[in-house]
Amino acid sequence: MSVKHCRQTYHKDSTADLLVLDDVNLTLHQGEMVALLGRSGSGKS
Known part of the structure; x- marks a missing residue:
């Protein structure tokens, strides 16, 4: 499995x-x- 150039933001x-x-x-x-x-609430899911 590969992930390339992943970017994630949260509001x-x-x-x-x-x-x-x-x-x-x-x-x-x-x-x-x-x-x-x-930490809890850090967006791991």
Whole structure:
């Protein structure tokens, strides 16, 4: 599985969006695993 140039923002409030990913590239090969870590409410889902 590959992800290329991933960018993600979340609407934070009426004045600004929160950029959480910017130009992220990731390649996973069969049998590999990855974990996302972060505080509660940080947008891991």
